Amino acid sequence: MSSYIVTTDHLTKRYGERAVVEDLNLRVPEGCVYGFLGPNGSGKSTTMKMLLSLIRPSSGQVRVLGEPMTRATRRRLLGRIGSLIESPPGYGHLTGAENIGLVRRMLDLEQRQIDLAVRTVRMQDQMDKKVREYSLGMKQRLGIAMALARQPKLLILDEPTNGLDPAGIEEIRRLLRHLADGGVTVMVSSHLLGEIDKTATTLGILAGGRLLFQGTRAELFAAATPDVLIGTADPQRAQALLSGQHDARIDEGLLRLCGLSPDATAQVVSHLVRAGLGIYEVRRQEQSLEDVFMDLTGGGGL
Amino acid sequence: MSVALIRAEIAKMRRLRTGIIVLVMVVGVTALAVLSALSSPDFSDPGTRSWAALLAGMSLAVPLTSPLLLAVLASRQVDIEHHGNGWLLFQTSGATRGGLCRAKLAVLGAVVCAVTAAEAGLVLLAGIALAVPGPPPLALWWGYAGAVAVVNLVLLGLHILISARVENQLAGLGIGVLGTLLAVFATGLPPLLAHLTPWGYYALATAAGYRDGELVTFVPGYASIAALAVLGGVLFAVFTTRFDRREAS
Ligand SMILES: Nc1ncnc2c1ncn2[C@@H]1O[C@H](COP(=O)(O)OP(=O)(O)O)[C@@H](O)[C@H]1O
Ligand SMILES: [Mg+2]
Numbered sequence: 001m002s003s004y005i006v007t008t009d010h011l012t013k014r015y016g017e018r019a020v021v022e023d024l025n026l027r028v029p030e031g032c033v034y035g036f037l038g039p040n041g042s043g044k045s046t047t048m049k050m051l052l053s054l055i056r057p058s059s060g061q062v063r064v065l066g067e068p069m070t071r072a073t074r075r076r077l078l079g080r081i082g083s084l085i086e087s088p089p090g091y092g093h094l095t096g097a098e099n100i101g102l103v104r105r106m107l108d109l110e111q112r113q114i115d116l117a118v119r120t121v122r123m124q125d126q127m128d129k130k131v132r133e134y135s136l137g138m139k140q141r142l143g144i145a146m147a148l149a150r151q152p153k154l155l156i157l158d159e160p161t162n163g164l165d166p167a168g169i170e171e172i173r174r175l176l177r178h179l180a181d182g183g184v185t186v187m188v189s190s191h192l193l194g195e196i197d198k199t200a201t202t203l204g205i206l207a208g209g210r211l212l213f214q215g216t217r218a219e220l221f222a223a224a225t226p227d228v229l230i231g232t233a234d235p236q237r238a239q240a241l242l243s244g245q246h247d248a249r250i251d252e253g254l255l256r257l258c259g260l261s262p263d264a265t266a267q268v269v270s271h272l273v274r275a276g277l278g279i280y281e282v283r284r285q286e287q288s289l290e291d292v293f294m295d296l297t298g299g300g301g302l
Numbered sequence: 303m304s305v306a307l308i309r310a311e312i313a314k315m316r317r318l319r320t321g322i323i324v325l326v327m328v329v330g331v332t333a334l335a336v337l338s339a340l341s342s343p344d345f346s347d348p349g350t351r352s353w354a355a356l357l358a359g360m361s362l363a364v365p366l367t368s369p370l371l372l373a374v375l376a377s378r379q380v381d382i383e384h385h386g387n388g389w390l391l392f393q394t395s396g397a398t399r400g401g402l403c404r405a406k407l408a409v410l411g412a413v414v415c416a417v418t419a420a421e422a423g424l425v426l427l428a429g430i431a432l433a434v435p436g437p438p439p440l441a442l443w444w445g446y447a448g449a450v451a452v453v454n455l456v457l458l459g460l461h462i463l464i465s466a467r468v469e470n471q472l473a474g475l476g477i478g479v480l481g482t483l484l485a486v487f488a489t490g491l492p493p494l495l496a497h498l499t500p501w502g503y504y505a506l507a508t509a510a511g512y513r514d515g516e517l518v519t520f521v522p523g524y525a526s527i528a529a530l531a532v533l534g535g536v537l538f539a540v541f542t543t544r545f546d547r548r549e550a551s
Contacts, residue, residue, distance in 0.1 A: 054393055055549040075396040089391035091382050093317045102310050106395040131386075146391070 004063075005030040005154055005185045006051060011060035013046050013209075021046050022209045024060070028187055028202070033180045035200025036189040039297055043209040044189040045086055048158050051187075052083055065153060079107060082147030083156040088139040089146065092132035096123060096142050099131055103146045117148040121175065137168040144175070155179060157188045161195045173199045193293045207297040224292040228265050230255040231280035232272065241275050242268065256285075258295075307397055307405040311379070318378050320413065327371045327417050332424040334363035336432075344517060351434045354519045357446065357510035360425055364450055365485035365504035372414070372454060373478025376461035377471045379406050384469050400542035403466055407459050407538065414454045422447035442509055442519060449507035449527045456500050456534035457481065463541050493523070503530050 006028035013021040021043040028034045038044050049055045051062055053074040062069040064077055090099050096118075104114050118124050121141040131139065140160055147155060157176075161169045176186050176199050190196045197203075203220055205213040213220055232238045235250045242248045242257075246268065249256045257268065269282055287295075338359035344350050380403075383389050389399050426438060464474040481501040488496040488505035496502035506523035 052394060054390070078394055078396050081394075083394050085390055085394070087387050089387040091314060091386040091388060093382065094314070098313065098316065102313060103391075103395065105310055105313065106306050106392065106397065108306070147394075 003030050004028055007063045009061045012058050014058040020209050024211050030185055032201045033176055033199050034187040035196040035203045036187055037193055038206030040191050042206045044206060045158050048085055048156050080152055081154045082150060082152035084143045084147050085158045088143030090131040090139055090142055095128050095130055097127040100146055103149055107150050109149055114149050117145040120148060121145045136163050155184050155186045159189055169195055193290055205296055212296045220292055225259055226284040226287045227256050227258045228260045229285055230282050233278040238272055238277055307401055308408055311405045311409040323371055323375050324417055328420045330367040331363045331421040335359035335425045336428045338362050353429060353434055353438050354510040354517050356425055356429050361508040368454055369481035369485050369501055370478040372457045373461045373474050375410055376458055377465045377474050379410055380462055380465035381471050398546040400545035403462050403542045406462050410458055411455050414458055415451050418447055418451040418454055446509035446522055449522045452527050452531045453503045456530055459534060459538040
């Protein structure tokens, strides 16, 4: 059928009057690492919970693994989806081995599958320790092992790098790449672009419950118009001349204009030249993915 | 309810010190019951020792010890889900919140029934050891134990629901303390008032006590206890089904 492992159509979740997730049309290609990005409170966890049918959508549909995800199909589908939502699970009074043993019992898995999952997250030497004594990184890895033990087709990880140190983050990144190479589709959320941008092959950017962008990294760059920087003898005067028409800022002695089309750029330049201002340079600023993300999400303040 | 869920609950009990709570319950009730009988004037003379005194002792010891310990038992088994993010872990394996609560009641319920039987059995053995004359009133004895088991199970179910619903476990324990007071005072209340709270049913189950200064045996209020069992069972089913529909938070 389709090559999408997860699709949502007009997915919406309201709490009272407030829409927390609105009209979401996700397309997660099979075999990709899908980076689900958005500031805190943008609705990432809520969306992921709806994908897993842990909460009910107010409207809209979810299709996972080619089937509608509903209360009726949930149980069967969940057997093929590994997930880690919000904080990692784990009973503190039990050892790592006892914890993952609970998952084995519940899903009727074989010890071989458990061992494989534990080795994948490199936790084999920590399994006899109580989870209470684990570091956050170890808890995250145990949580991922519990999700992996069922050998899922789809892995949904909600901020797995949250609170980890750089080494821990790198470890998770490596793990995600390794899993994707092994054919698992990974959907991973983060509020920090830097934590997943190098790993994700497809990005979905969420802000205020709405999907602002979905596509590859190259498409994201193409979608965003880089700022125009103008070097001039008198930036203050140039700013005054343009006021009312363009939102120009002075940035390190240069005039910075954002969202300017090529035509508009030509107009601005000729306007300044006609006013007798010397123009030294006009260029577009190379944007980092971080800038694009910040522009799209309004600096994370949404 | 799935066998896998029940086995999971048993596995979770490891290192929860459920055994210690159980021991405290059994030893507490047995010791209090026997001491209370021994301190009654009838018991000083071996010739006038009576089974009724032991039953009366138990009817005092059970409401004094059980409500709080049942609250502790339930709280320990449920609190781990709040702390370990267990509700979500099990939901993503296809189990529901209500299903977890039902499995907890099944497992802890079996423990509580064994505890109740052990209490009644040990007090009976104490009576034999103390050479109480005459055959023990076995039908009344086990009838009383059965009635207590029902009240224990209903309170256990109530506390599982409270601990699951209210994350702060002090709430459940506070209700356990309040329940102890209600259970103890219900003994002195008219039976009509004892029917109003589940703790009052310990008083309705009472098998022996003093009436007009005379130690006598009573027939426990089996009909009331049966009604409590039905009502408790229905309410537990209703509330856990509502938990099933409740969304993950
Ligand atoms: N059960 C709920 N009731 C009301 N509001 C909620 C509930 N769950 C989440 N929200 C709100 O929905 C918004 C999105 O939350 P969430 O999905 O957790 O965001 P994210 O995971 O992106 O940080 C937040 O503003 C949060 O307060
Ligand atoms: Mg979140």
